[in-house]
Amino acid sequence: MPLAFLVIGYGLRYGAYSFGHTPSFADYLQSLCRWDCSWYVRIATDGYDGYPTANQTNVGRWAFFPLYPLMVRTVGTVFQLEILSAAVLTSTVLACAACLVAWPLLGKDSRAYALLCAYVLSGPLSFHFTSVLTEPLFLLLTSCVLLALKRSNYLAAGAFSALLSATRLVGVFIVLASLLKIYQDYRLQRPGKPFAYWILGKPQILVAILISPAGLFAYMLYLRVTVGDGLAFGHVQRAFGRVAGNPILFLWEGLSAVPAEGWIPSPPQWSALVAVGGLFMCVLLAWRRQYGAALFCTLCIVLPLFTNLASIVRYVGGLAPILLLGAQILSIRTDVFIVVLLLLLASCYLLTQAWIGGHLALV
Amino acid sequence: MRWSEQFVSPSLMGAATYALAISLAVVEAGILAAALLPNVDSDYRAFYIDGTTTCLNRGVSADYSIGEIVSFRRDGAKRAKDFKVCGWSGPAGDGTHSLGESSRLRVRLTNARSPIRATLEIAPVLRPPQDRQRVFFSINGIPTHATTLIGPDIRSVSLDVPDSALVKGPTLELDLSYPDAIPPTRSASAIYKRAIKLTSFRLNFASLGQQIPTGSIPPN
Incomplete structure (x- = not known):
């Protein structure tokens, strides 16, 4: 099913791009590379800025977390692809993988699964998942954490959380979901001792919790060594005008x-x-x-x-x-499902044009 | 029996897991402490961390011969580039716009000799009901001049370079600060504020006896 929606999605997005253009695939990839895309391409190509930045700009690349550009660079090196192509390939594979992980999370409900795949691969925001942004990786890793938690596999959840925290800053908060699930499991087990004591007696859970923000801490260490400021990813927001x-x-x-x-x-x-x-x-x-x-x-x-x-x-x-x-x-409901599915596909075409046109809400 | 228990006793495994947990906690606490104590210079701290300036100092400078007129319109973009340290945007058609609450120019004099007078042609950015912009000038950190720009026309503003500004060397840093700078929207960051448009800059040797008085700082 993901493959079918992937093909449909590429057809719709390419159709939206080629409207009024003389189409070429290289230009198509470039057209979808909007807003933060260029930052990730630069990081994957040249790495992060030190301080002062090489081109004397205030906006260092530190706001963008490293896991996604690192993956793109690895894919580009392994498959000998230029960075933009490698990034699109990486995103596409990650988006498909996110769909596959969603199958057990949706209780193997094929209609819900179809809607999710349609949304991710051929829906109104499918360009977010198939161009050069962290969205597909964030979606995949969040789904992996949720699946691991569903199976009460805290260590796996912790490992995926660590990767999520290296993808985007808010990813670190998934550890709270893990903590709540652990607490729910504790309540079910009724061990007869306070939660804090119970958890201290479970070293594997301690490791799972402590490893969850490891990606963020690794990035902080990198920034501390290269820029001198471990919180540069937050401080640089001022240069982007975020107050x-x-x-x-x-x-x-x-x-x-x-x-x-x-x-x-x-x-x-x-x-x-x-x-x-x-x-x-x-x-x-x-x-x-x-x-x-x-x-x-x-x-x-x-x-x-x-x-x-x-x-x-x-x-x-x-x-x-x-x-x-x-x-x-x-x-x-079947009728709602059909209408929503058609709406998702139709809006893919329209919103892709809006994305290429630089619509500010889609930034 | 778990595969790991075939090779390692459960108690040893538990101890190793505790050791791993403690190691993680210690390392993360160390990184957090290091992050909370950044090792950065004062320019970085002022702009990114404390937010006390919107003008991030940079190591640009260009040689300048007294008497040269530097255009900050499009025709002089290439020459003007290396004088603009921070707090500038453009040039646009009507000059180089200030960006933020202060701006800085830096020149390295090839023939320094006092007294020197700086002359800037500037126009205010106004948005009704605001009809004026105050501009405070300082050279190498020494407050030098203050002016109030009223109306949209370009004005020539002259200020004397204090002798003490040249004591440490031939480099002049001209800071302009704008207490009335206008943000583009109510909730916009201060880094986007606008105050003036600079069209040209020059330094001349001032004739003795023609010193212009330092402008008094107008009341709020």
């Missing part, structure tokens, strides 16, 4: 950014609406007693909101627990 503010104010500003003409929501309105929708899905996750996933998704949405609405559509659209729940809900 801490009130997330509710940012949401309100977004919602009230009425378009100058017409009825189609403005980019800030889309961003704010998606953020609110994402938070609603977090509530639904909690209501279905998926507390760890709900907490992780809430943090992944709320923390970026403390700076502004930039990229929030991408962040919400790549959260595995929300996608899994959405696929389950929308596949309950």
Whole structure:
């Protein structure tokens, strides 16, 4: 099924790209390389900046976490591909793998699985998963952690969490989902001693928890050695114009950014609406007693909101627990499933054009 | 029986796992401590960590002969580039725009001899109801001049280079700070504020007896 949607998705995205162009595959790859893509390509090609940066810019590359560009560089070296092609190949494989991991997470429900595969590989935001961004890796690793937790394999969850924390900063919060699952298992076992004592008596669980942020710590160590500032990934946000503010104010500003003409929501309105929708899905996750996933998704949405609405559509659209729940809900009825599937495919074409055109909500 | 228990006793395995957990905790605590105590220079700290400036000092400078007029419009972009240390954007068609709450120019004089007078042609960036921009000048850290730009026209602003600014060497750092700089939106970062457009810069030897008085700092 992933292969079928992959082919359909490439057809739709290539069709959207070639509208009004003289198409070529190299130009197609370049057209989809928008916004953060160029940062990852540069990191995969030349590595990270030291300080002062080589080209005297304020915006060092430190904000972008290393695992994805490292994988791209490895794929490029092994298969002798130029970096952009290697990155697209890496993303595509990761996105397909994320779909495969979702199969057991969806209880082997083929309709929900079809919706998830359609969304990831040929859906409205499929260019996020198949071009040069961390989304496919983040989705895959989050799904791997969730699967490991479902099987109460804490060590595997810890190992995948470590990789997730080297993919994007918010990835480190998946450890909270692990902790909640461990606590739920503790409650089920009723061991008769306090949680803290119980966990201290389980060295494997201690290792699983402590290894979860290892990717982040490794990157911090690297930055401390090369830049002198282990928190450079956070401090450099100032050079990108991100300043801490009130997330509710940012949401309100977004919602009230009425378009100058017409009825189609403005980019800030889309961003704010998606953020609110994402938070609603977090509530639904909690209501279905998926507390760890709900907490992780809430943090992944709320923390970026403390700076502004930039990229929030991408962040919400790549959260595995929300996608899994959405696929389950929308596949309950056959008629709804068919309509949603068709909408996903149709919107792939339209939103790919918006992405290539630089629509700000899709950043 | 687990495969590991065929080779290692459970108690030894448990001890090794505890040792691994403790090692992880110690290493991570060490990295966290190192991250909380960065080893960076004062420019990095001021811009990235403390956020006390929007102008990140850089090691650019260019030789300058007294009397040369440097254009900060598009026609002089190549020459002006190496004088712009930080806090500038452009050039655009109407000059090089200030970016942030302060800007800096740096020149390395090839023929330093006091008294020297700096002249800048600048125009304010205004957004109603704001009708003026205050600009504070300092040279090599010495407050030198202050002016208030009213109205949209380009103005010529002259300031004398203090003799003490040339004591340490032939390099002049001209800092401009803008207390009334305008952010593009209410919630935008201070690094995007706009205050002036610079169109040209020159240094001349000032004739003795023609010293211009240092501008008084206008009230808020």
